[in-house]
Amino acid sequence: MEKKMRIMVVDDEERFLVSTKKLLEKKGYTVETAAGGAEALDKLIMVQPHVIILDVKMPGMDGIETLVEIKARFPLIEVIMLTGHGTVESAVTGLKSGAFDYLIKPIDVDDLLGKAEEAYRKRRQTEEKIRVAQSRTLTASAQDILRDTR
Amino acid sequence: MKAHAKPIAVPEDYRAKRRIILISMILVTLVPFALILFIGYSTFTASLQRGAVESLQRVVDDHREIIENFLKERRKDLEFIGDAYPYAFLSHTDNLQKIFSHLQKHSKAFIDMGVFDDRGLHVAYVGAYPLIGKSYAEADWFKEVLKRGYFMSDIFLGFRRVPHFVMAITRMENGRPWVIRATFDSYRFNELVEKVRIGTTGEAYILNTQGMLQTDRRSGGSLLDQPGDIIHFPEAAGSVKTFIEKDKKGKDYLYATTWMPDKKWLLVVRQDKGDAFSALHTAVYLTLLVSLVGGVVIIAAAVYLSDRIVLHLETLDQDKAQLEQHLIRAGRLAELGEMAAGLAHEINNPLQVIRNEQALMEILVDDIKKATGSDNEAPLADLADSLSQIRLQIGRCAVITQAFLNFGRQSEPVFQAVSLMGFVPDIIGMVKPKAVNNGIDLTQDIPVDIPDVYGDVSQLQQVFLNLFNNGIDAIVEKHGASGGHLAVTARRATGNYVEVRVSDDGSGIAPEIIDKIFSPFFTTKPVGKGTGLGLSVCYGIVNNMGGDITVESVKNVGTTFVLKLPLYERTRPPTVRVSGRKVTDGAADRISVN
Numbered sequence: 001m002e003k004k005m006r007i008m009v010v011d012d013e014e015r016f017l018v019s020t021k022k023l024l025e026k027k028g029y030t031v032e033t034a035a036g037g038a039e040a041l042d043k044l045i046m047v048q049p050h051v052i053i054l055d056v057k058m059p060g061m062d063g064i065e066t067l068v069e070i071k072a073r074f075p076l077i078e079v080i081m082l083t084g085h086g087t088v089e090s091a092v093t094g095l096k097s098g099a100f101d102y103l104i105k106p107i108d109v110d111d112l113l114g115k116a117e118e119a120y121r122k123r124r125q126t127e128e129k130i131r132v133a134q135s136r137t138l139t140a141s142a143q144d145i146l147r148d149t150r
Numbered sequence: 151m152k153a154h155a156k157p158i159a160v161p162e163d164y165r166a167k168r169r170i171i172l173i174s175m176i177l178v179t180l181v182p183f184a185l186i187l188f189i190g191y192s193t194f195t196a197s198l199q200r201g202a203v204e205s206l207q208r209v210v211d212d213h214r215e216i217i218e219n220f221l222k223e224r225r226k227d228l229e230f231i232g233d234a235y236p237y238a239f240l241s242h243t244d245n246l247q248k249i250f251s252h253l254q255k256h257s258k259a260f261i262d263m264g265v266f267d268d269r270g271l272h273v274a275y276v277g278a279y280p281l282i283g284k285s286y287a288e289a290d291w292f293k294e295v296l297k298r299g300y301f302m303s304d305i306f307l308g309f310r311r312v313p314h315f316v317m318a319i320t321r322m323e324n325g326r327p328w329v330i331r332a333t334f335d336s337y338r339f340n341e342l343v344e345k346v347r348i349g350t351t352g353e354a355y356i357l358n359t360q361g362m363l364q365t366d367r368r369s370g371g372s373l374l375d376q377p378g379d380i381i382h383f384p385e386a387a388g389s390v391k392t393f394i395e396k397d398k399k400g401k402d403y404l405y406a407t408t409w410m411p412d413k414k415w416l417l418v419v420r421q422d423k424g425d426a427f428s429a430l431h432t433a434v435y436l437t438l439l440v441s442l443v444g445g446v447v448i449i450a451a452a453v454y455l456s457d458r459i460v461l462h463l464e465t466l467d468q469d470k471a472q473l474e475q476h477l478i479r480a481g482r483l484a485e486l487g488e489m490a491a492g493l494a495h496e497i498n499n500p501l502q503v504i505r506n507e508q509a510l511m512e513i514l515v516d517d518i519k520k521a522t523g524s525d526n527e528a529p530l531a532d533l534a535d536s537l538s539q540i541r542l543q544i545g546r547c548a549v550i551t552q553a554f555l556n557f558g559r560q561s562e563p564v565f566q567a568v569s570l571m572g573f574v575p576d577i578i579g580m581v582k583p584k585a586v587n588n589g590i591d592l593t594q595d596i597p598v599d600i601p602d603v604y605g606d607v608s609q610l611q612q613v614f615l616n617l618f619n620n621g622i623d624a625i626v627e628k629h630g631a632s633g634g635h636l637a638v639t640a641r642r643a644t645g646n647y648v649e650v651r652v653s654d655d656g657s658g659i660a661p662e663i664i665d666k667i668f669s670p671f672f673t674t675k676p677v678g679k680g681t682g683l684g685l686s687v688c689y690g691i692v693n694n695m696g697g698d699i700t701v702e703s704v705k706n707v708g709t710t711f712v713l714k715l716p717l718y719e720r721t722r723p724p725t726v727r728v729s730g731r732k733v734t735d736g737a738a739d740r741i742s743v744n
Contacts, residue, residue: 013499015506016499019503020506023506023513084494084495084496084498084502104555105499105501106504106544107502108505108509109505109506
């Protein structure tokens with residue numbers, strides 16, 4: 001693991017944000033928190049998180065809306081949905097909108113971290129693929145480029 | 151034991167309904183039936199009566215004509231003789247004898263014949279009596295024949311004691327009249343008249359103007375008797391009069407009368423009214439029989455049909471009541487499901503915070519332990535123990551809220567063809583370790599060719615898992631670890647269902663609680679062991695897929711859950727399915743027929 005992952009936790013439960021941040025920081029991760037969808041979007045450019053843990057049910061801008069917005073702006077960021085409500089439907093909507101997975105509260109911080117690591121691995125794989133693809137384009141012959149554009 | 155719906159209509163209601171249906175059915179059929187019968191009967195009887203009267207009239211007409219012809223011929227005979235032969239010739243008995251024997255050859259009716267001069271002297275005679283020389287100048291008949299040229303007597307016996315009548319004509323010769331007279335045997339037309347038979351009592355006879363019989367009468371009365379019956383006379387010669395009168399014995403007769411020549415004789419044809427209208431009696435009996443049989447058939451049919459209809463109504467009402475109960479139960483489940491899911495969410499959030507805090511505290515305890523070395527080891531160990539206990543209890547809460555969430559699951563079930571053999575063995579595999587640990591014998595008897603059922607696989611898995619777990623728990627409760635038997639069987643049932651029976655020989659269910667076992671949160675398990683949602687979820691799932699779940703149980707003997715699962719059919723008929731948006735059971739106002 002050449003690079004520690006940056007995690008952003010979005011939840012309307014203040015105390016949850018505080019305790020999760022502490023726990024994850026104790027394990028050596030960089031953690032940023034946001035109390036709502038709007039705040040999270042504001043902080044995105046500054047923080048540049050690899051993985052976002054996003055509560056589905058929030059006042060104001062809810063989890064799904066936030067997810068869609070995040071994916072629109074930063075498609076590479078992996079999002080894990082977190083819900084206290086066994087709303088499989090919203091989870092499915094989330095997955096369709098590009099969420100990596102969903103978790104049902106209450107969840108152990110270790111399990112949460114496990115899922116986040118998975119998401120991070122995926123992100124890195126995606127980045128790798130993009131890099132390979134880009135380098136291929138760069139090294140492609142003129143004929144290849146012509147054929148592709150035809 | 152299935153909770154049975156209360157009948158929504160009381161028996162009196164059905165009796166009233168049945169009465170109304172019965173009465174209207176009987177009226178609607180019986181009235182036209184009676185009308186047709188009545189019209190048919192009256193038309194029929196009218197035509198019968200007309201027929202009887204007409205036949206009587208015809209007989210009277212025919213016979214009058216025959217008798218008139220007979221008499222006319224005899225008169226012609228005499229007139230021919232009078233015109234053909236002169237008086238001088240005929241006044242000799244020998245000549246008359248010759249002519250008479252010719253006449254007798256022609257008609258046996260001739261008895262004797264005589265010729266008279268203008269003073270009434272019998273100048274020639276052919277016959278059995280010595281009458282020559284007798285004078286008839288003062289006899290009524292002679293006066294009349296001289297006056298009118300023709301005479302016919304009534305029938306009389308005379309001293310011959312044979313019924314006969316006399317006919318005479320006058321001829322003029324040289325300004326002086328002479329008379330030919332013949333006697334006729336009335337036996338001939340007595341026979342003619344007596345031959346008339348209509349039915350059994352129909353008869354004909356002739357009366358003279360004094361009402362004396364001119365022929366014998368079959369029903370009694372011989373020649374020259376006066377029967378004294380009331381007779382109506384026709385107005386004109388040649389017309390026929392019909393009427394009904396009682397005779398002296400008070401018997402009704404149908405009469406037809408007509409005058410014969412010169413209004414001298416009256417031809418009477420009569421028939422006993424009962425006899426004349428005997429076909430009428432047959433018609434009456436027939437009508438009565440038809441109306442009786444028809445009426446009985448109509449009433450029987452009406453009774454049978456109204457019974458059937460009312461029975462059908464009753465069944466429908468019962469079904470409706472049962473459905474309503476199901477819906478109420480389903481609606482209650484839906485509300486509960488919603489509430490439970492909301493509750494779970496509300497609890498899960500703080501639970502998450504507690505969990506996080508507890509995890510932090512564990513880390514802090516470790517940190518303190520590292521920092522302080524072996525100091526405070528005992529209290530720290532106690533603290534760690536407390537923390538692990540908190541962790542355990544949070545886990546328990548999470549299990550409960552998870553059960554709530556499952557109960558109030560929002561996922562839409564995906565209905566499709568499901569093979570029992572495709573998943574039941576898997577579920578058995580899942581519970582097998584638990585069964586083996588408790589020495590329980592698990593058997594599965596599902597025919598390989600069992601048809602597919604129509605439902606949601608994961609829901610069905612949940613149902614079977616639940617039932618198996620319950621069965622194992624019940625067996626353990628009764629037998630401990632010494633074993634028992636849990637069996638699942640399936641077979642094709644009537645009405646497009648597959649019947650699955652999950653039987654155990656466990657502790658059974660007490661009759662007083664058997665009605666409640668499908669209710670949410672009802673459980674007999676010790677605190678912390680069961681949520682009381684399992685069976686109500688099963689109930690909701692099975693009901694939602696158009697099936698039925700019932701239970702048969704005897705305390706301390708065992709329990710059998712009977713599932714009726716709808717068959718999968720290629721052309722799937724619409725089943726009333728409660729949309730599972732909020733809870734598997736749905737609510738009454740969310741029924742969708744698809």
